[in-house]
Amino acid sequence: SSAGSTEGEASNPGSLQARAASAVELRVCCKHLLDRDTLNKSDPCVVLLMQSQGQWVEVDRSEVIRSNLNPVFAKVFMVDYYFEEVQKLRFEVYDIHGHGGLGTHDDDFLGGMECTVGQIVAQKRVSKPLFLKYGKSAGKSTMTVTSEEISGDNGFVELFFRAKKLDDKDLFSKSDPFLEIYRINDDGSEQLVHRTEFVKNNLSPIWEPFKVSLNSLCSCEEKRKLRCVVFDYDSRGKHDFIGEFHTTFEEMQKATGGNKVQWDCMNPKYKLKKRNYRNSGVVILLDLKIHRVYSFLDYIMGGCQIHFTVAIDFTASNGDPRNSCSLHYINPYQPNEYLKALVAVGEICQDYDSDKRFSALGFGARIPPNYEVSHDFAINFSAEDDECEGIQGVVESYQSCLPKIQLYGPTNVAPIISKVAKVAANEEKTQEASVSVWASGETVWVTVGGQAMFAAPPICPMSIIIVGVATPALQTNMRKILDGDRWIFASPKGEPVMRDNSCKFSPSGASPTALAKCVLAEVPKQVVEYYSSKALPPRGPKGSTPGSALNSPQ
Helix, strand or coil: CCCCCCCECCCCCCCCCCCCEECCCCCEEECCCCCCCCCCCCCEEEEEEEEEEEEEEEEEEEECCCCCCCCCCCCEEEEECCCCCCEEEECCCCCCCCCCCCCCCCEEEEEEEEEEEHHHHHHHHEEEEEECHHCCEEEEEEEEEEEEEEEECCCCEEEEEEEECEEEEEECCCCCCCEEEEEEECCCHHHEEEEECCCCCCCCCCCCCCCEEEHHHCCCCCCCCCCCCCCCCCCCCCCCCEEEEEEEHHHHHHHHHHHEEEEECCCHHHHHHHHCCCCCCCEEEEEEEEEEEHHHHHHCCCCCCCEEEEEEECCCHHHCCCCCCCCCCCCCCCCCCHHHHHHHHHHHHHCCCCEEEEEEEEEEEECCCCCEEEEEEECCCCCCCCCCHHHHHHHHHHHHHHHHHHHECCCCCCHHHHHHHHHHHCCCCCCCEEEEEEECCCCCCHHHHHHHHCCCCCCCEEEEEEEECCCCCHHHHHHHHHHCCCEEEEEECCCCCEEEEEEEECCCCCCCHHHHHCCCCCHHHHHHHHHCCCCCCCHHHHHHCCCCCCCCCC
16 A cells, blocks of 8 residues: 555554554744845745654655745645654755755755654644754744644545636736635634645636645534635735635535535725725635545444465575574474564454454475475465464464475565455455565565565555564664665656555564564554545445535545
8 A cells, every 4th residue: 555644543452553643734834034035035945854763854845935034834744643652853944046946055044943743732832943053043033833633533625716807916917816715713813724826817717626624624613714815926925915705614515516606705995995896806616525534443343354464485594494593493482583473463463354364375485296496385285275274373384384395595575466466456345455464584585576566556455564584683684675664666667656665573582562563553554545545435334324514425
């Protein structure tokens, strides 16, 4: 499944022990930014960075607001919030010149500030002074970040606006109109929800459709007031006011089903001064679509099944199973690393597979009776049925298989990935997903078996987990190459493939609980992202029972 940012939820202690993430929206505004331009004001842009393994990694960046020292950015930054983690964020503001990228000179840097996701979520609104490099103050410059959570009962609304016969604010050409939507809060303050692009030289503009969360738009309250304002864009930041109107989400919903809703765009000053004043144009909502946000539990409770497939590396690099140094050594007193990984992950996944039968495959070995190399064989040696009864059945088949095969090579998982992918692609209509675990003892597979990613359908309901069973030194090399949080496969033609390689490791001494939590952390998110990308709601009551507009899937 593809990568991205969506809510993942953990179930009860007997179920999937993945980390419980909440999707959070962050909005940014600044005041009193430094003026770096000679003729105009600074053109600010905000870059969001998150600390990962001691390094600052860019997550996203805002739009550029021209000639403005007190910008309110329309960009919504989406992050996953984990209660159990300290998630450090850094916001940096730059003065952008022309159409190029971020400036590289100190004069382009307007200041930055650091905080944690937890601080923003707990306080709802965090304001801090900005600092330049080496801790130097950026004067009176400040940044304010506000947060809003996207819950499972929330969703997104897609809006499509246009306008007609707007007032012309330009002398030698026509207005360049854009639309801003503000939510009016309980205390009377206003929160910018969205700012459209401006349409050049056009008094009857058609703006691009856009999506906003219902929580951001109206706090999931249909009757909450909204203020919509139309401006004539000015490159110097001195936008001319054309008109405004007030509405609610309840009123907007009349635009569903091909209907249209229309408002007079009013300029209060003109209304007072001009006797025959009607409006400064009209704004029309052409279409409205509601997209429900479902959680992992919504899909599970709706009957989504998780099919668990194991593929084990039987290449010679693991060492002779009769030698205690081998990764496949069967110790009579304790399980080897392969068995630890297999049992830890399998015991959790089995809760979501109704028949408790699991495919168990091997690759990279010579197998009986002819001892030819195979990269796709059932470890129970059944040509008709490669499934084992429960996790214990997989363990027994693995232990029985080892004395009968010859570890060989090369490392090639392509046949198995293709095989599982075909099954997963056929499961989409029945709303099932596959979790495929590769327990691998060496790294060369990435240059050989990596091609398997391209043989699989680019997008199908399948999560691939690689558990690196290896010595500490070998694990270090594997992390550099296979860390799935940083690396996505590219096709032989150089095209990116929508497949997040979730590579995790089984360090010596790691508890089974910790291992399972680590390797399965991204599965809920991937399940949600896949079915959301296909616009497939859960099959259960939440996905089929009609409700209010805020809860009905479309």
